[in-house]
Amino acid sequence: MKSGALVGPFGKSLLIPVMTLIAGGAVGALLATTFLTSSSDIPSSSLSMEESQEAPGAPLEAAASKPEESDEIEASEVLEKEAEVTVAAYATPKTESLQEMTKTVSVSKGDTLMEVLTRAGADRTESHEAITALNEIFDPRSLRIGQDITLYFGNADDIQQSDAATPSLIRVSLNEDVDRQLAAVRTPGSGFTAQETILELDKKMVRAGGVIDSSLFLSAAQAGIPTKTIVDLIRIFSYDVDFQREIQPGDSFEVYFERFADENGNILKDGSILWASMTLSGKKLSVYRFKTEDDGFTDYYDEKGQSVKKTLMRTPIDGARLTSGFGKRKHPTLGYTKMHRGVDFGARSGTPIMAAGNGTVEFAARNGGYGNYVRIRHNSEFKTAYAHMSKFAKGIRKGARVRQGQIIGYVGSTGRSTGPHLHYEVHKSDRQINPLSVKLPAGRKLGGKMLAAFQSRSEQIRQEVASVELETQLASVKAD
Numbered sequence: 456m457k458s459g460a461l462v463g464p465f466g467k468s469l470l471i472p473v474m475t476l477i478a479g480g481a482v483g484a485l486l487a488t489t490f491l492t493s494s495s496d497i498p499s500s501s502l503s504m505e506e507s508q509e510a511p512g513a514p515l516e517a518a519a520s521k522p523e524e525s526d527e528i529e530a531s532e533v534l535e536k537e538a539e540v541t542v543a544a545y546a547t548p549k550t551e552s553l554q555e556m557t558k559t560v561s562v563s564k565g566d567t568l569m570e571v572l573t574r575a576g577a578d579r580t581e582s583h584e585a586i587t588a589l590n591e592i593f594d595p596r597s598l599r600i601g602q603d604i605t606l607y608f609g610n611a612d613d614i615q616q617s618d619a620a621t622p623s624l625i626r627v628s629l630n631e632d633v634d635r636q637l638a639a640v641r642t643p644g645s646g647f648t649a650q651e652t653i654l655e656l657d658k659k660m661v662r663a664g665g666v667i668d669s670s671l672f673l674s675a676a677q678a679g680i681p682t683k684t685i686v687d688l689i690r691i692f693s694y695d696v697d698f699q700r701e702i703q704p705g706d707s708f709e710v711y712f713e714r715f716a717d718e719n720g721n722i723l724k725d726g727s728i729l730w731a732s733m734t735l736s737g738k739k740l741s742v743y744r745f746k747t748e749d750d751g752f753t754d755y756y757d758e759k760g761q762s763v764k765k766t767l768m769r770t771p772i773d774g775a776r777l778t779s780g781f782g783k784r785k786h787p788t789l790g791y792t793k794m795h796r797g798v799d800f801g802a803r804s805g806t807p808i809m810a811a812g813n814g815t816v817e818f819a820a821r822n823g824g825y826g827n828y829v830r831i832r833h834n835s836e837f838k839t840a841y842a843h844m845s846k847f848a849k850g851i852r853k854g855a856r857v858r859q860g861q862i863i864g865y866v867g868s869t870g871r872s873t874g875p876h877l878h879y880e881v882h883k884s885d886r887q888i889n890p891l892s893v894k895l896p897a898g899r900k901l902g903g904k905m906l907a908a909f910q911s912r913s914e915q916i917r918q919e920v921a922s923v924e925l926e927t928q929l930a931s932v933k934a935d
Contacts, residue, residue: 563600656724662926744916803875804865843866
């Protein structure tokens with residue numbers, strides 16, 4: 456009866472939970488056995504306390520479960536490859552390939568060499584060192600507008616660079632002339648040193664000439680004679696020839712001068728005049744270039760060994776016309792007769808005006824009716840004055856020393872003037888005299904052994920001239 460009672464409603468209610476517990480335990484045991492069996496070959500991914508103590512600060516991800524061994528190896532290789540790719544993508548390229556570069560800059564008006572270099576990106580200190588080296592072979596003040604300067608940047612072995620992205624200045628180079636190349640080059644342990652390279656050019660002698668139709672300058676230019684040679688020719692004869700009054704249509708000229716070419720025959724520069732002649736109203740004047748060994752000076756001499764140089768040039772301007780002479784005249788602006796204490800040369804505004812002789816500028820400023828005015832003291836006896844200039848040449852100021860033929864200003868119409876012209880005066884013992892009639896002291900006259908040496912040299916030049924064909928139209932200078 457008691458056992459039957461247990462099988463009743465109360466017994467049934469107790470039996471169901473017991474059986475559920477037994478079934479759940481069996482299933483749990485089965486799952487545990489299956490899990491332990493399948494994971495028995497996988498090493499534990501957990502860090503022991505001892506390992507944890509040996510590797511303090513290890514990331515928390517290190518304690519995460521690891522996949523199966525094959526998957527782990529493949530994942531490790533992929534990660535390593537990705538790491539290699541990442542490093543390669545962000546690694547700095549080799550310094551040499553990144554930083555080697557060349558820059559060429561042109562000199563602008565008012566530029567100094569320091570400004571040119573720093574504008575191109577050179578460090579100021581390195582620029583100063585390079586300029587200091589160049590000073591040994593080059594005057595930085597002689598920079599020309601438009602002149603190219605080349606800078607080379609790279610790695611300097613003799614300095615410690617704090618910024619690998621900033622290259623150092625390793626070379627500065629420029630062409631001082633077509634056949635003279637200059638550079639400042641950095642050398643390890645020595646800073647910058649100067650280098651000069653002289654190019655070998657082929658010299659060719661040219662004989663050219665023509666008939667004068669209007670002015671010597673225009674006729675020579677039409678014959679293809681380079682401007683530099685024409686200017687030299689005019690200066691040589693300006694001591695004896697009045698280009699405004701003595702040259703007549705039909706007069707002629709010849710010049711024998713040097714030209715220099717590269718290996719391809721391209722004319723790169725024109726050299727000195729060795730001989731020149733002018734035939735004026737049937738009278739021939741010839742001059743020869745000659746260096747006197749006793750003092751080392753080179754000058755031009757006539758056939759008798761007399762230097763063509765005088766204290767002063769007859770006319771300090773070329774291509775002008777005489778518009779007013781020395782003496783009394785009716786003043787063009789004041790309207791009454793007044794003494795004209797100089798001569799006037801009419802010329803285009805901007806025509807260069809040359810110093811009539813070596814000397815010192817004692818006045819260069821605005822001077823009343825004279826406008827822009829320059830006065831030069833040549834010696835204790837002679838002075839010359841130049842008026843109505845449009846502007847002064849660079850460097851012309853009180854106290855400046857000038858050489859004969861140097862450009863001191865430009866034709867203009869400043870002051871009391873009716874048009875562009877040069878008013879030119881010659882002062883002798885502080886008294887104005889006629890520039891066209893003044894007798895000027897001559898230069899050196901050769902004698903003795905020096906005269907004999909000159910006569911031998913002049914004869915050699917005459918033979919050379921006779922052997923070269925006269926050209927009346929020179930070919931244009933070839934471009935590089």
